[in-house]
Amino acid sequence: MTEEDERFAAIYHRNYSCVVRYASRRIDPDVAGDVAARTFADAYRRLAQAPGDESAERVWLLGIARGHVSNERRGRRRRRALDERVMAWRAPAGVPPVDGEVITRLAFHQALGRLPGNDREALRLFYWEGLSVEEAAGVAGCRAGTMATRLSRARTRLREQLRASGFGEGG
Known part of the structure; x- marks a missing residue:
């Protein structure tokens, strides 16, 4: 394992649960793991930009995750709009x-x-x-x-x- 891989592994283990919690509070928890995976894939590609101290790592990773959450929300809005158009054809009885x-x-x-x-x-x-x-x-x-x-x-x-x-x- 290279020094870079070891650094990334340490960042991942320290922050994975925080990133998943952050994402699951903002989007469907079933998708939060995917957002975390995309976040850490980006973090690995940008590892040279990662801050040196551990508390700043979390903020840096949550900033990356925020972008992925936004992308997920946009997709969800598009899917919801489509669902609403489809449901207009067969509206359910009162709840x-x-x-x-x-x-x-x-x-x-x-x-x-x-x-x-x-x-x-x-x-x-x-x-x-x-x-x-x-x-x-x-x-x-x-x-x-x-x-x-x-x-x-x-x-x-x-x-x-x-x-x-x-x-x-x-x-």
Whole structure:
């Protein structure tokens, strides 16, 4: 094994689960492994660009994964549009209503889905991935100040979306 191969293997073993979790929170978990594979294939090709310290590796890899997640989402939107056109031909009968926590979760995810992409990404990087503002900025390819502003605005917009859906503060 070459020194380069050993370095890549170490990066892979330290970060694979993080990349899969990142992808599975943003796209279908069944596809997250494919996104991780494409991420590490790109990382191997760009190994000379890999940062030297371990914490920066994660941010670098999540930045690569972000591009693959975006590609996957675009493909999913195209497939969904096609599915909708097909389903228009045979619309199913009404679905029985659900309530409680399911409604709350659905409202939250719908409100999150109505936010601009940068807002969703800021919230997900900070809350779901547990990244610091600086790390999230590194993944998103922007400055820490820009990420802090995005995060603040995203929180405000999410609250507004939830209020518009009938959900108030604390309830």
